[in-house]
Amino acid sequence: MKVKVLKLGEAAKEVEIQDGATLQHVIQASGFNREHMTVTLNGHPAFDTSPVQDGDVITMNPHIKGGQN
Numbered sequence: 001m002k003v004k005v006l007k008l009g010e011a012a013k014e015v016e017i018q019d020g021a022t023l024q025h026v027i028q029a030s031g032f033n034r035e036h037m038t039v040t041l042n043g044h045p046a047f048d049t050s051p052v053q054d055g056d057v058i059t060m061n062p063h064i065k066g067g068q069n
Contacts, residue, residue: 001017001018004057005030007032007059008061008062022048023041023050023058034060037063039058041056041058042057
């Protein structure tokens with residue numbers, strides 16, 4: 001199976017994985033650092049344990065913080 005991983009500021013990667021892989025497996029295989037990132041699977045919030053399927057797209061964006069003190 002192939003899954004695309006997009007990370008803001010980085011080149012997109014297409015990762016080859018086995019059936020039954022989870023979001024966490026794909027991110028590890030991509031080599032991207034997940035720390036301080038919000039992760040979505042096909043545009044929806046997902047957990048590290050979420051299963052992935054062929055053709056899925058994982059998007060990683062930095063956590064957004066802001067506001068006034």
